[in-house]
Amino acid sequence: MPKMLQATIPCIQCRQPFRVNFQNVVDAKQDPQAKMRLLTGQLNMAQCPNCGAPNTMLTPLVYHDPTKELLITYVPMELNLSKEAQEKAIGDLVKSVTSELPQGAFKAYLLQPRQALTMQGLIDQILQADGVTPEMMEAQRSRVRLIETMLEASDEELESIIRQNDAQIDTQFMQTMSLLAQRMLQEGRQGLAERLVQVQNRIVELSSFGKELVERARVQEEVIQQVADEVNALGENADRPEFMDLAIRYADDDARLQALVGLARPVFDYQFFQELQGRIGQVAAAERPKLEALREKLLELTALADQQTRAALQDAAALLQAIVNSPNPQDVIEANLPLIDVTFMQVLSANIQEAERRGDARTGERLKTIYNQIVGLLQANMPPELQFINEVLSAQTPEEARMLIAQRVRDFDGHLLEAIDAVEDQVAEQNDPALTERLNLLREEAAQALG
Ligand SMILES: [Zn+2]
Structure with a gap:
């Protein structure tokens, strides 16, 4: 797997220096995600922790796709490297690619890397090798234009735009939307990403493809x-x-x-x-x-x-990264609440443990704060019955639990019993006698109080 490197660069907007991760080898076969990042302009991009501006780390780059026998080099002109320095940088990178090849995998194309003069040129060469024609690229651009029109439309206008463009709405269109939403989140444009999700929901409701x-x-x-x-x-x-x-x-x-x-x-x-x-x-x-x-x-x-x-783990890690890097983590969490699932919480817990293992108290604290914010939000979004059951179950003593039940059980209706049954089913698998006992008590009291 190509290595991640680190460097400190000054932010293009606020000039504050910060550390970025970057890579100078993209192997499409080993790391298709890196290829996606390259094609969508996300490669080596990092958000400034101070002002939130997206920064791209400029570096000589080698793109390798063994399945297409494609080896392309790119040295950004902005680096102002001498011809010699360019050749040396590219030579070293190509060597790092070829030295990691399994035995017998060396082929002639590796001796003659192609060269791209601009990032767009690199992207075009990759797309062309993938069989993406200029017509397909134009189709993609028109998808993006349509999405932009939808984002700017009012709710009433949106409905008619969706109906008029019903034929354009297909799998690729929806994929493009998801990709744009991801990019907006990474760029810290919460509001726009949220609007995009709303538009997506309307499309699912109104279009033939969505109904399908x-x-x-x-x-x-x-x-x-x-x-x-x-x-x-x-x-x-x-x-x-x-x-x-x-x-x-x-x-x-x-x-x-x-x-x-x-x-x-x-x-x-x-x-x-x-x-x-x-x-x-x-x-x-x-x-x-x-x-x-x-x-x-x-x-x-x-x-x-x-x-x-x-892929789910990578998505969860990317979302966590966006939350950690945001100046307002709570906003990012709220905007992404539907994406926060068991996998996400596992990734978050693993990151907290890893920070503790490294002795990195600052990161650990930051992650724990995020954890608590999420738990708080999830609880606030729970139905009141579940919130109440939670309170009873986390009471310090059995007396306190009994008191809570006596005070509040009449505030609820039959849904409380259903909720208790559902929780009991889950708890049954955990084999926790104390918890089961407290639930049983709650159920008896609730059944009595509710008649
Ligand atoms: Zn900055």
């Missing part, structure tokens, strides 16, 4: 629910052969297979594939191609699931 998305999500949800029911029916002690039978039953149904892998990824480990291989050896010859195809499919799906997990 909703319907697809509904069907997918149904499939996942059905598969989850079948997995639950196997019981807690289900072993690999039982999951294998289930997978074989789903062999012709990609949606169900995908749901199965998503729900029970750990089952599909090395041993599972060994056992499946064994089964393939035992069945009649006519059955074999079906199982072999299933094996390929499952390998693909597990790789995809792992990739999605990695």
Whole structure:
């Protein structure tokens, strides 16, 4: 993996020096995210912690994509390097690429890197090698223009703009929107990013494509629910052969297979594939191609699931970065509350532990403050029943809990009982007798008080 480097640069706006991470090798195969950052103008960009201005670290750069046999060098003119210094910088970078190649992977194109004179030239060469034609680039530009028009429109205008451009709204259009929203967040333009999300929601409501998305999500949800029911029916002690039978039953149904892998990824480990291989050896010859195809499919799906997990972790890390770098973390948290999930909280906790391990008290404190702000916001957004249950469960003593219940239980209606039942279901899995006892007490009192 190409290394991240560090440098201290003065901010282009406020001149305050600050430390930035940057990279001077982009390997499209090892790190597709870095390629995306390059193509969207995000590479080596950092926000000034003092004034929030986006700064781009200028550095000689080598772009490598072994799958396309593409090696391109770029030295920003602004660096004013002498010809000799340019050649030396590029020579060193190319050497660092070739020296990391596995044995036998050296090919002739590595001896003759192409050169890009500007960043845009570099981007064009990469896109061209990806098969992106000038027409496709123009189509992308018109998507961005349409999104800009939508952002500037009033609510009434927006509705008619969406209806008029129904045919333009497709997967690529929605991807472009998400990409723009990400970029706005990174640039600290909260308000605009929020507006973009509102526009996106209207598009989902009003456009044919949006309605199709909703319907697809509904069907997918149904499939996942059905598969989850079948997995639950196997019981807690289900072993690999039982999951294998289930997978074989789903062999012709990609949606169900995908749901199965998503729900029970750990089952599909090395041993599972060994056992499946064994089964393939035992069945009649006519059955074999079906199982072999299933094996390929499952390998693909597990790789995809792992990739999605990695992507989710990277998204969470990027969001955390945006929160940490913002002069107003609370605003960024509020704007992104729907994105704050279990994965995000895991990444945040891991960062707090890492800061403590390094003895970096300042970062640790900053992260803990963010953690508390998030927990506070999440609680404030909870239904009142859940807030009340939380209060009762976190009371210091059983007496205090009893008092809280006596004082406030009449403020609620039947929803409180439903909420208690839901929490009890969750707690049952944790095997915590004290917690269970307090919930039982709450339930009895609530049932009595509510008649
Ligand atoms: Zn600054």
